[in-house]
Amino acid sequence: MFFLATLLIFYAAVLGLLMKGFSDLSKNLKGRKATSSPESFPSVSIVVAARNEARNLPRLLSCLLQQNYPGEKLEVLIVDDRSEDETWDILIRAERAHRSLKALRVTDLLPDFAPKKRALDLAIRSSRGEIVLLTDADCTPPPTWVRTTVSFYRDGVNAVLGFSPYRFDKPLPRIVESMLALDYFSLAAIAAASVGLGRPLTATGTNLSYRRSTFLQAEGFENIKRWVSGDDDLFIQRAAHEKLGRFSYALSPNAFVPAAAPMSWQQFWNQRIRYASKVKQYDVEMIAGLVAVYLLNALIVFGSLSPFWNAWSFFWPAVASWGMKSVLEFSFLRQASRGFGQEGLLKYFLPTQFLHPLYVTVFGLLGLFARYRWKGAMFSKKIH
Secondary structure, three states: OOHHHHHHHHHHHHHHHHHHHHHHHHHHHOOOOOOOOHHHHHOOOEEEEEEEEEOOHHHHHHHHHHOOOOOOEEEEEEEEEEOOOOOHHHHHHHHOOOOOOEEEEOOOOEEEEHHHHHHHHHHHHOOOOOEEEEEOEOOOOOHHHHHHHHOOOOEEEEEEOOOOOEEOOOOOOOOHHHHHHHHHHHHHHHHHHHHHHHOOOOOOOEEEEEEEEEEEHHHHHHHHOEEOOOOOOHHHHHHHHHHOOOOEEEOHHHHHHOOEOOOHHHHHHHHHHHHHHHHOOOHHHHHHHHHHHHHHHHHHHHHOOOOHHHHHHHHHHHHHHHHHHHHHHHHHHHHHHHHHHHHHHHHHHHHOOOHHHHHHHHHHHHHHHHHHHHEEEEEOOOOO
């Protein structure tokens, strides 16, 4: 059990570092003041890739066209990525009615360029704004999203990450909704804390922004274009690795962008495999850390089930490790939830924590080998 103890100590050190990062981030943001003069606002391009989103586009367009931001400094670019529904027709009508909206279209596939990355690349290179804001077609940005996010661009900041709380369009049992929301929030907490450390570990494309010059300086998605997923975290990790400026986090409810939660077990299953599928593209240090975390959870699952083959010597160390892991994670999430104003989610920490080791073990393994369905097509990790 020495190996299990070593993994637990490593995990405690990582969470302690993340707690320091979140504390540093909160301190750095305390003195931030929003720019009050519209003349000093930077130009902004909102970019969205949409595939078969006719159901969601009317709501999204309403949100984007009601932003509290100077109209002459804001443009919206939406790319129809080979849609088979009414997406293009909706975009064309909207473009005719709104001068700030530009509709683009992709009609084919490239053998070595992941579809969504290609669509985003087309829009970003066609944009004119100094700052690019990214979201998805099934999101509902508040009117304050652009203005609040832009206010975080201070002192050489080149990218601002943001939070997307789950929005449940199809009601689920309260406990299920809350457990899903807590799990998704934990990713945002890690993102914010790692920004505080100066090295963002993850990001979400439902609420992400960076300077257009940073995108071009990083050569866009060129180095990650074959990976189906990762237009968000892989790009941000590369920008950090290349030291392309500083990072911040839009830790304000006015900048949060609700995103549609999975509406079925199948959607959840495919989404989580997609999230885990890009791990092999991370840098060596992060892969090593994730392997250690995976082994800790796998050993906890193995030890917890050991009585079934009469190996009680593994059971109690596993249960003790599970308990210590839970205390550590609760401490981190309590700190982060206060910063985000999401304290209510912690009511569902225990049932979520009960399933967490098994969840990590299963999806961590499936992410390496399993195929998944996304936007009506089956994918593996890369475009071949």
